Amino acid sequence: MSDYNSKVVPFVPLPKTFYLRDDILDILKDSIGKIILHKENNIITAGRIVEAEAYIGKFDKASHAYRFGKTKRTDAMFREGGIAYIFNVHKYNQFCFVTNEEEVANAILVRAIEPIVGIEVMMSRRGFPKNIVNLGNGPGILCQSLNITKVLYGIDLTSYQSELILCDDGFEVRDDMIVKTKRIGIDYAEEYRNVNWRYYLKDNKFVSRK
DNA sequence: TTCAGGATGCGC
DNA sequence: CGCATCCTGAAA
Numbered sequence: 647m648s649d650y651n652s653k654v655v656p657f658v659p660l661p662k663t664f665y666l667r668d669d670i671l672d673i674l675k676d677s678i679g680k681i682i683l684h685k686e687n688n689i690i691t692a693g694r695i696v697e698a699e700a701y702i703g704k705f706d707k708a709s710h711a712y713r714f715g716k717t718k719r720t721d722a723m724f725r726e727g728g729i730a731y732i733f734n735v736h737k738y739n740q741f742c743f744v745t746n747e748e749e750v751a752n753a754i755l756v757r758a759i760e761p762i763v764g765i766e767v768m769m770s771r772r773g774f775p776k777n778i779v780n781l782g783n784g785p786g787i788l789c790q791s792l793n794i795t796k797v798l799y800g801i802d803l804t805s806y807q808s809e810l811i812l813c814d815d816g817f818e819v820r821d822d823m824i825v826k827t828k829r830i831g832i833d834y835a836e837e838y839r840n841v842n843w844r845y846y847l848k849d850n851k852f853v854s855r856k
Numbered sequence: 857t858t859c860a861g862g863a864t865g866c867g868c
Numbered sequence: 869c870g871c872a873t874c875c876t877g878a879a880a
Contacts, residue, residue: 699874701874709874710874718865719864733864733874734863734864734873736863736873736876737862737864737876738875738876740875742874786875831874834873835874
């Protein structure tokens with residue numbers, strides 16, 4: 647893995663059009679291998695998405711948008727794609743990016759990252775875990791590493807100005823490198839509990855569960 | 857493997 | 869105001 651810290655960061659924000667394509671499973675597939683970049687002042691941390699799940703607002707019984715409708719908590723899901731939807735489960739935050747047009751309420755939950763930039767900072771935020779996989783192998787864990795909190799609720803992910811950006815660094819993911827399984831922790835979702843809307847990068851050690 | 861932590865906010 | 873949760877770390 648090359649060291650991006652000393653170079654001009656080659657990360658390009660994903661354009662709005664990335665989020666607005668019709669088929670959310672295409673967006674899910676293409677999100678594997680992309681970069682989440684967080685910057686506060688001069689501190690930059692970033693990681694590669696290696697695991698993510700799709701949630702379809704209108705009918706998917708696992709989706710917050712379906713379960714709760716449009717509320718204060720879920721409001722960001724109903725906005726136009728390209729922004730962050732951040733929520734709390736127990737004492738941990740989780741990060742989604744919203745996709746598709748206004749009112750569609752689709753989102754991709756990021757479940758694991760491979761740390762790329764600012765590993766020392768992430769270690770510090772996580773309390774110096776023994777194993778580096780513990781910087782990225784879960785939705786709550788990656789939010790701690792990247793310092794993603796509800797302060798960033800609704801933030802634009804497509805702008806260089808933003809504190810949180812989804813980027814492309816040219817990393818290529820072939821279809822045969824992606825494993826598709828059922829989603830984690832949504833056994834209440836009836837007929838949607840077993841759909842294969844969880845994608846992860848094959849053989850990547852940061853994936854939360856195999 | 858289990859279990860409690862303890863934030864959030866929906867829904868009664 | 870009760871309670872379930874798109875989870876995690878520690879204990880056994």
